[in-house]
Amino acid sequence: MGLKSFVDVPRDSHFPLENLPFGVFRPAGGEPARPGVAIGDYVLDLAAIASAGLFDGPVLGNHSQCFLESSLNLFLGMGRPAWKEARLTIQRLLSADEPTLRDNASLRKKALLPMSEVEMLLPVVIGDYTDFFSSYYHAKNCGTMFRGPENAVSQNWYHLPIAYHGRASSVVISGTDVIRPRGQGHPVGNSPPYFGPSQKMDFELEMAAIVGPGNELGRPVGVDEAADRIFGLVLMNDWSARDIQAWEYVPLGPFLGKSFATTISPWIVTLDALEPFVCPAPKQDPPPLPYLAESKHTNYDIHLEVCIKPAGHEHPSIVTKSNFKHLYWTISQQLAHHTINGCNLRPGDMLGTGTISGPDPDSLGCLLELTWNAQNQLTLNGTTRKYLEDGDEVTFTGYCKGNDYNVGFGTCTGKLLPSIP
Amino acid sequence: MGLKSFVDVPRDSHFPLENLPFGVFRPAGGEPARPGVAIGDYVLDLAAIASAGLFDGPVLGNHSQCFLESSLNLFLGMGRPAWKEARLTIQRLLSADEPTLRDNASLRKKALLPMSEVEMLLPVVIGDYTDFFSSYYHAKNCGTMFRGPENAVSQNWYHLPIAYHGRASSVVISGTDVIRPRGQGHPVGNSPPYFGPSQKMDFELEMAAIVGPGNELGRPVGVDEAADRIFGLVLMNDWSARDIQAWEYVPLGPFLGKSFATTISPWIVTLDALEPFVCPAPKQDPPPLPYLAESKHTNYDIHLEVCIKPAGHEHPSIVTKSNFKHLYWTISQQLAHHTINGCNLRPGDMLGTGTISGPDPDSLGCLLELTWNAQNQLTLNGTTRKYLEDGDEVTFTGYCKGNDYNVGFGTCTGKLLPSIP
Numbered sequence: 071m072g073l074k075s076f077v078d079v080p081r082d083s084h085f086p087l088e089n090l091p092f093g094v095f096r097p098a099g100g101e102p103a104r105p106g107v108a109i110g111d112y113v114l115d116l117a118a119i120a121s122a123g124l125f126d127g128p129v130l131g132n133h134s135q136c137f138l139e140s141s142l143n144l145f146l147g148m149g150r151p152a153w154k155e156a157r158l159t160i161q162r163l164l165s166a167d168e169p170t171l172r173d174n175a176s177l178r179k180k181a182l183l184p185m186s187e188v189e190m191l192l193p194v195v196i197g198d199y200t201d202f203f204s205s206y207y208h209a210k211n212c213g214t215m216f217r218g219p220e221n222a223v224s225q226n227w228y229h230l231p232i233a234y235h236g237r238a239s240s241v242v243i244s245g246t247d248v249i250r251p252r253g254q255g256h257p258v259g260n261s262p263p264y265f266g267p268s269q270k271m272d273f274e275l276e277m278a279a280i281v282g283p284g285n286e287l288g289r290p291v292g293v294d295e296a297a298d299r300i301f302g303l304v305l306m307n308d309w310s311a312r313d314i315q316a317w318e319y320v321p322l323g324p325f326l327g328k329s330f331a332t333t334i335s336p337w338i339v340t341l342d343a344l345e346p347f348v349c350p351a352p353k354q355d356p357p358p359l360p361y362l363a364e365s366k367h368t369n370y371d372i373h374l375e376v377c378i379k380p381a382g383h384e385h386p387s388i389v390t391k392s393n394f395k396h397l398y399w400t401i402s403q404q405l406a407h408h409t410i411n412g413c414n415l416r417p418g419d420m421l422g423t424g425t426i427s428g429p430d431p432d433s434l435g436c437l438l439e440l441t442w443n444a445q446n447q448l449t450l451n452g453t454t455r456k457y458l459e460d461g462d463e464v465t466f467t468g469y470c471k472g473n474d475y476n477v478g479f480g481t482c483t484g485k486l487l488p489s490i491p
Numbered sequence: 492m493g494l495k496s497f498v499d500v501p502r503d504s505h506f507p508l509e510n511l512p513f514g515v516f517r518p519a520g521g522e523p524a525r526p527g528v529a530i531g532d533y534v535l536d537l538a539a540i541a542s543a544g545l546f547d548g549p550v551l552g553n554h555s556q557c558f559l560e561s562s563l564n565l566f567l568g569m570g571r572p573a574w575k576e577a578r579l580t581i582q583r584l585l586s587a588d589e590p591t592l593r594d595n596a597s598l599r600k601k602a603l604l605p606m607s608e609v610e611m612l613l614p615v616v617i618g619d620y621t622d623f624f625s626s627y628y629h630a631k632n633c634g635t636m637f638r639g640p641e642n643a644v645s646q647n648w649y650h651l652p653i654a655y656h657g658r659a660s661s662v663v664i665s666g667t668d669v670i671r672p673r674g675q676g677h678p679v680g681n682s683p684p685y686f687g688p689s690q691k692m693d694f695e696l697e698m699a700a701i702v703g704p705g706n707e708l709g710r711p712v713g714v715d716e717a718a719d720r721i722f723g724l725v726l727m728n729d730w731s732a733r734d735i736q737a738w739e740y741v742p743l744g745p746f747l748g749k750s751f752a753t754t755i756s757p758w759i760v761t762l763d764a765l766e767p768f769v770c771p772a773p774k775q776d777p778p779p780l781p782y783l784a785e786s787k788h789t790n791y792d793i794h795l796e797v798c799i800k801p802a803g804h805e806h807p808s809i810v811t812k813s814n815f816k817h818l819y820w821t822i823s824q825q826l827a828h829h830t831i832n833g834c835n836l837r838p839g840d841m842l843g844t845g846t847i848s849g850p851d852p853d854s855l856g857c858l859l860e861l862t863w864n865a866q867n868q869l870t871l872n873g874t875t876r877k878y879l880e881d882g883d884e885v886t887f888t889g890y891c892k893g894n895d896y897n898v899g900f901g902t903c904t905g906k907l908l909p910s911i912p
Contacts, residue, residue: 198660203743213742224741229684230675234743235656235750239619239835240708249709251832254651254780263650265780287661287752288670288911314832320645321634322624322655323744326832329656331708359675359686411672411735411747412911414660490709490833 072475074166077182079110084469084478086110090160091302091337092142095188103140103191108337109164111185118181124163124170127155141195142338146282146301147417153282153301157342190336192243194280194418199236199332200408201308201422204399206352208427211439228356231399231407236422237329244335244482248309250460250489251330255313267489268311270444271458274425275376275435275466276306277394279401280338284415293364293406297341299415300401305335305466305482306422312438312457335466335482343477347371347470352398361410362403369395374426374468380453381461387450390440392426392433460488493896495587498603500531505890505899507531511581512723512758513563516609524561524612529758530585532606539602545584545591548576562616563759567703567722568838574703574722578763611757613664615701615839620657620753621829622729622843625820627773629848632860649777652820652828657843658750665756665903669730671881671910672751676734688910689732691865692879695846696797696856696887697727698815700822701759705836714785714827718762720836721822726756726887726903727843733859733878756887756903764898768792768891773819782831783824790816795847795889801874802882808871811861813847813854815889881909
């Protein structure tokens, strides 16, 4: 049996008392944005709780003004002791047998808002966004398509979590429409490039770690300390224009094929909430260098699912099911690697995992893999897809399955709009 | 003859009345950081000028609070009309025959501070930093070394200004020490990678455009409007660890080989100040696609110079002389390309040019090229270098030569410190 809140939590909710993910929302009526926590179909307004003096523990007692901000950055920078205390306080305040909030009708009305009536915003100001490439299956499939099965996975991939810097300005919140980008593509051989709307629009099923306290420039974070620098995870759609990407990426990597939009889910699920779902990570062979060798090499067992709803369709069709546990390089290894050269991370920085493909044909994390670069097609409820079409709404969801409860991420969704002429 | 200020401007100064570059400084005595303009060996405190009500034109008259900020972002977001008005106001206030400031001893004392007594800071909060690859000579030389003369310059290079996203958090101001990064390198063949301090530390001679008003997500900027989105230029040292870079960069581009530090010069020289030094840019063949075809394909004639001062040496040695005019892709083309997919730029974003190598052996912009990846060595005042050694201080300078005056960038400098064990 799960924990019991006085707030009604539907049985299939992603947001029971065991979860308590953090986000930022704007209440109806134009009040300023502020942090909140999801509980069932409600949002707990942390500004209201802080203003009522209910964060009274040793860490937050004198610092609860972090919940009067329009982003979570300040709170994230305070580190794990603050996060743990906030979680305990909120879990207690929302529990069925705690009267403080339950029996205070006016505070309850002020602090518990129906989720359907608020607008979710980006939870953090993202200073830098980095995207990794940590699923072996994804690396192998893409490599096979573009470089042949002999050289599918480059030699370095087995020794370090490969990554590139992404574009922070175009990270948008779930629900934001995405405009089909225009750009250059290249047909084949020595033909000149063409220009126009991308003809190979894709999603990439990813998750992203949101960084808490960062590190000073020049001071790496050890791999066993890395988890303490990560606040939690979100779902992330790394929208990709495959034709633009294929033409531009040699030799400096992805640029305009990605930078037009990256969508994240609004609720950051904390590593504390994910703790019951720890599972072994894939065995690494060759063994990683000492700075990447972690004493506990673990992932989380998070079920992931992508569906597409074409324009005019009533119901979405599931196109893939994967799992976070397939990641070869863990988020701790990613963070340790990112800082080993002295690079500084800041609160709110975002580390994407890379496309999370699993080993099976129906667990591949993008259309490039699912249709093998348009050689095959998917059937969606009577229609077909090689790549995305205008009007397609792509929705990711993810959750951990507990006994009688879920710890879920909600959804990460976006609709593809036609190019602007 | 140049313009005449009542402030003494030494003949070889980079900062006469024709220049008036913008920066951010902290006065001695712990007062808050604020914007300033360089004039001779002085800094004009724009917060003091704004507080005295001297920005009284139609654009800034009611908005001079942008000069009470600790960064230039707000001012940059106001666009060219504000920049032009600020320049005219400051040029008038500092001119020899204008009594307002000249004859007001108490304001002069408050507003004109010796440059040697202030601390220069990053002039902008950099949301995103992008680095291009726009010198043909640099692309050809690097390609020849790593892929052979046959495939030196990849086919796409001639059709688009190739770029990658850089790391914004580790951009530092001139004068900041740089710690030699640690990381993985790879000797050759199938050997396992090694780990340790980089053995191939390099500088890259670049400049960077600082973005003014940005663009909304989904709304590209036309190439002929691009210059109005650029406030000005700085010098930039894209420090590079060649061994780390060579091992990690396939297939997603540079990451830890660059992200440990990027140094910029403190004074942003405006495009208005550079206008007299416009010169033709290299002819482009094949002609660029229409979205990159600018009605005036021009660069600026900016002399660039790099010197290295080894630890213990009294004098620096010049190691290369290049010129901004060698860039094949102009900053307008870079900005138009960057936004063609709808990617949004924000005020303060930074667009690096990529290493500016010229055609001659003594105009190459990094040690990789100058020593042909350590096959040759440079002689510096009695000692030799293949790559940088601990204690080396690398200084860039740049200037435009007018009649009897310079419009200069000052210096961009940093000393390499040993790796932390």
